Amino acid sequence: MWISALLSVLGIALQVSVVTAQDGSISGPTSSSSAAGYSCDPSQCQLPNCNCASTSPPGGLSPSDVPQFVVFTADDAIQSYTIDSVNQFLAQRQNPNGCPIKMTYFTSLNYTNYTLVTDWYVAGNEIADHTMTHVGSPPADEINGNIIALNALAGIPLDAIQGFRAPYLNYTAQTLQLLANVDFTYDSSSAASIPVTDPGTDAYWPYTLDNGLANDCLTVEGICKGLPKIPGLWEIPMYAFFDELGIDGPHLMDPWLDTANGASSVNDTATFEYMKNTFTAHYTGNRQPIGLYTHPIHLSTTYPGVDPPNSTIQMINDFLDWVQMQQDVWIVSNEQLLAWVRNPVPVSELDSFAPLKCSTPQVDSSLKICNGIPQNEAGLLEECDFPDFPFFTCYGCPQVEVSPSNPNPPQQVPAGQQIRYRLPSNCSTPFWDPIAGSCLCQSSACAFTDNSRPIGPNGANLTGGGTGGDGFDGSGSTPTPTYINFNGATPVKLWSGSLVGMMSALAVGAFGAATGWVLVNV
Numbered sequence: 001m002w003i004s005a006l007l008s009v010l011g012i013a014l015q016v017s018v019v020t021a022q023d024g025s026i027s028g029p030t031s032s033s034s035a036a037g038y039s040c041d042p043s044q045c046q047l048p049n050c051n052c053a054s055t056s057p058p059g060g061l062s063p064s065d066v067p068q069f070v071v072f073t074a075d076d077a078i079q080s081y082t083i084d085s086v087n088q089f090l091a092q093r094q095n096p097n098g099c100p101i102k103m104t105y106f107t108s109l110n111y112t113n114y115t116l117v118t119d120w121y122v123a124g125n126e127i128a129d130h131t132m133t134h135v136g137s138p139p140a141d142e143i144n145g146n147i148i149a150l151n152a153l154a155g156i157p158l159d160a161i162q163g164f165r166a167p168y169l170n171y172t173a174q175t176l177q178l179l180a181n182v183d184f185t186y187d188s189s190s191a192a193s194i195p196v197t198d199p200g201t202d203a204y205w206p207y208t209l210d211n212g213l214a215n216d217c218l219t220v221e222g223i224c225k226g227l228p229k230i231p232g233l234w235e236i237p238m239y240a241f242f243d244e245l246g247i248d249g250p251h252l253m254d255p256w257l258d259t260a261n262g263a264s265s266v267n268d269t270a271t272f273e274y275m276k277n278t279f280t281a282h283y284t285g286n287r288q289p290i291g292l293y294t295h296p297i298h299l300s301t302t303y304p305g306v307d308p309p310n311s312t313i314q315m316i317n318d319f320l321d322w323v324q325m326q327q328d329v330w331i332v333s334n335e336q337l338l339a340w341v342r343n344p345v346p347v348s349e350l351d352s353f354a355p356l357k358c359s360t361p362q363v364d365s366s367l368k369i370c371n372g373i374p375q376n377e378a379g380l381l382e383e384c385d386f387p388d389f390p391f392f393t394c395y396g397c398p399q400v401e402v403s404p405s406n407p408n409p410p411q412q413v414p415a416g417q418q419i420r421y422r423l424p425s426n427c428s429t430p431f432w433d434p435i436a437g438s439c440l441c442q443s444s445a446c447a448f449t450d451n452s453r454p455i456g457p458n459g460a461n462l463t464g465g466g467t468g469g470d471g472f473d474g475s476g477s478t479p480t481p482t483y484i485n486f487n488g489a490t491p492v493k494l495w496s497g498s499l500v501g502m503m504s505a506l507a508v509g510a511f512g513a514a515t516g517w518v519l520v521n522v
Contacts, residue, residue: 023168024075024253024293026240030193031202035217037225045210048342049232053207053214055196055286059344063287067347069340070279070323070331071236071291072103073188075130075165075253077111078120081303085296089316095330097351099358104333106130106165106188109149109402115372115381115392117154122372122430124358126333127156128163129184132404136170140178145407147182151464152408153393155372155423155432158464163334165189169238169253173222176209176230186234188334190215193250195242195278196285203288206236206341236334239282239290243274253293256312268315275319283326289337292316330356361430363440369433370394370420380435382420395434396420398468411468424465 040052051058057066074086090101104126107117110133121127127150131142143164150156162185166175171189179187192203192215202215209230215237217224243249243260251258251274260270282290299308299316323329328347330336339355350356363373370380377394384390384397396419398409413419420434427439 023170023295024238025258026191026193026250026252028193028248028250029202030191030219031215031217031224033200035224036202036214037217038211038214039226040207040211045208047344049208050210051205051207051234051341052211053204055201055204055288057286057344058205058341061344061346063285065346065348066287066328066344067340067350068283068287068326068329069289069337070320070329071239071289071334071337072101072294072331073106073165073291073334074103074294074296075106075167076108076134076295076297078105078107078117079111079113080116081300081306082296083116083120084302085298085300086294088299088301088313089320090331093320093324093331095332095356096328097356097358099356100124101331102126102333102336103331104128104163104335106163107146107150108132108134108167109146110134111389113391114150114153115377115394117150117156118372118394118429119374121154121156121160122361126163126335127154127161128165128188128334129161130165131167132402132407134167136166136168137172137175138166138178139404140181141404141407143175143178144182145402145404148407148462149402151462152422152468153395153398153402155395155429155434157423157429158425158462162186163188163236172220173228176213176228176233180230180233184233186236186334186338188236188238190220190235190237191250191252192237192239192288193252194247196281196288198247202237203239203282204237205288206234206338209233209235234338236338238293239288241275241278241290243270249274254295254298256316257298266312268309268311272315272319276322279323283329332356361428363430367440369440370435371430371432373430382414394420395422396468408468419467422464422466422468 038053042052045052047058057063072090074082086103090103093101095101102124105120106128108130117127129143129146131138132145132149133142135142147158147161150161151158164179164184164187166189169189169191171187176187186206190213194201194203196203204214207214209228210232212226212229213223213235215235222228238252240250240252241255243251245262249261255275256268256271257266259266260274263270279290282288297303297306299313300306301308336355340353345353363369363371363376365375367376368380370377371394381392381394382397383392386401388401396411399412400406400409402409411419418435421437422434423429423432428441431439431441433440
């Protein structure tokens with residue numbers, strides 16, 4: 001009954017989004033060498049914290065020693081039908097080391113089911129920021145509020161949300177500065193819009209903004225020619241595919257929705273061919289990454305009113321099958337890609353490269369704990385029955401819906417139940433019991449170290465924890481205190497929060513479609 005009511009509520013809004021959500025398309029070059037006016041001294045800009053925009057692999061490696069990375073990302077709300085959509089491409093796949101595929105989900109909060117965010121994160125995927133309400137050129141409260149709400153209601157460690165993508169890829173120089181102000185590691189909103197085979201290509205490996213942007217110089221005002229100069233903030237370009245028209249035939253997000261080669265209708269065979277050709281150009285050249293940048297709802301087979309052609313779904317899987325038959329190909333998240341770029345190692349050493357490994361949190365499956373692992377949390381989720389969009393969470397329902405001005409409202413406590421405790425900075429998500437307010441793991445080996453972030457009321461540094469409120473509602477309630485690590489050591493900024501505790505993405509894949517139904521019956 002709940003799911004029927006939910007679909008009724010969402011029907012109009014999401015059917016509209018299916019029509020309009022193909023943001024991220026480009027029609028031609030968005031930059032040029034002359035417009036970029038880019039200059040960087042590699043002797044002064046060195047890894048791991050600085051990198052010049054370059055078409056050559058980082059670390060001076062030869063292309064033959066470099067893995068070919070295929071980045072998989074998704075944008076917008078996380079719901080059972082969007083998870084199903086992603087899983088139909090990734091759930092049964094593995095990387096060369098046998099690890100399940102991880103991806104990056106740029107999450108906005110309208111229509112998001114927070115408990116699925118928790119599950120997706122604990123499964124090892126990266127959760128990144130896509131603003132609270134999906135607005136382009138967003139103000140600070142849209143960016144910061146997303147971090148706060150995802151931490152409070154989905155249990156995503158504050159320090160794990162390191163990436164950002166602007167809705168509609170609509171950003172400004174000020175947007176990038178806002179990201180730096182709250183310690184984001186990277187942005188991924190710019191386009192690499194010129195083929196790698198073109199001498200003037202803008203398909204740069206990820207680079208820092210110590211010397212400004214070198215992408216989108218023809219389309220975004222106030223950038224390039226040394227601007228904006230933001231030391232340490234990384235840009236991960238979105239690498240376009242190109243059809244037979246070459247530079248005049250780019251395809252960026254959801255390329256399977258585009259017509260190819262100047263045709264008037266979509267042709268899966270033509271799409272398949274240009275995707276393979278573009279991949280080959282990267283693979284046989286300097287091995288710049290290539291990406292599948294998706295809006296999963298377009299390919300959902302479990303949301304009423306969306307009917308993607310089976311041929312398109314098969315074509316995408318055929319492409320990934322073909323890609324994985326090539327040597328040294330890894331399907332990764334942005335987080336994993338950037339970890340390698342910062343510390344590049346040759347393919348011969350990838351077996352010992354930690355960010356590409358996989359591990360599983362050792363949590364007894366018989367324990368009843370609301371922790372992002374489906375078998376543990378069944379029956380423990382709280383339903384937050386808001387009229388605009390109901391959702392489930394492990395961390396207690398807010399009294400009012402979250403908003404940019406109030407991203408962490410005080411918690412409502414149902415009669416006969418107790419308040420729930422949000423994830424603190426000294427415990428990893430799968431080990432935190434929000435009902436008991438305790439961490440299952442009492443050693444530094446399984447602790448998650450979460451640096452505070454310079455966001456919050458009156459400039460307070462947030463560390464997570466607490467029960468909601470934190471002054472955002474104007475009540476003047478006391479901000480959450482800083483937590484101390486288990487081992488008493490100075491906090492160290494872990495690069496990959498999701499590497500601390502993971503369960504197999506294959507398990508989530510098998511759970512995929514069932515998840516939505518199981519969750520609504522607890």
